[in-house]
Amino acid sequence: MHVTAYLKRFNPFEEHGNIWIKANRKNLKNILKELKSIGVHRISSITGVDVGKNIEVIYHLIHKHRTINIRVSVDKRKNEIETITDIYPGADLFERELMEMLGLVVKGHPNPKKLFLDEDSPQHPLRR
Numbered sequence: 529m530h531v532t533a534y535l536k537r538f539n540p541f542e543e544h545g546n547i548w549i550k551a552n553r554k555n556l557k558n559i560l561k562e563l564k565s566i567g568v569h570r571i572s573s574i575t576g577v578d579v580g581k582n583i584e585v586i587y588h589l590i591h592k593h594r595t596i597n598i599r600v601s602v603d604k605r606k607n608e609i610e611t612i613t614d615i616y617p618g619a620d621l622f623e624r625e626l627m628e629m630l631g632l633v634v635k636g637h638p639n640p641k642k643l644f645l646d647e648d649s650p651q652h653p654l655r656r
Contacts, residue, residue, distance in 0.1 A: 531566055531591055546595040553609055556600055560615045563589065568596060574622035576630045578656045583630050585609060602632060611636040629654040
């Protein structure tokens with residue numbers, strides 16, 4: 529299946545040639561596995577933003593000349609996402625940054641050690 533045809537079922541939004549998809553924690557890994565199986569082999573980054581009650585996590589994937597951005601909203605009270613390092617090993621450092629800077633729990637992460645901050649640094653400096 530062609531990537532664009534596959535993505536249509538998620539009602540993507542296109543802006544400046546980039547594709548945006550809203551997903552949830554339950555279907556994120558299935559979407560990523562399917563994308564990888566149809567040729568989306570590269571993750572360029574994962575970003576997170578504290579937007580009040582939620583943390584928005586955005587997975588940036590590269591396919592040919594386009595970026596596919598998958599946005600997942602994580603409730604701060606539930607505060608957990610699953611690792612995607614089993615699908616995209618390059619997500620390792622990005623997930624560690626999410627844990628350290630925003631306080632997300634990344635379940636199943638292979639190496640959840642701090643990346644930037646000392647042990648006595650303020651907790652989760654990118655949280656509001």
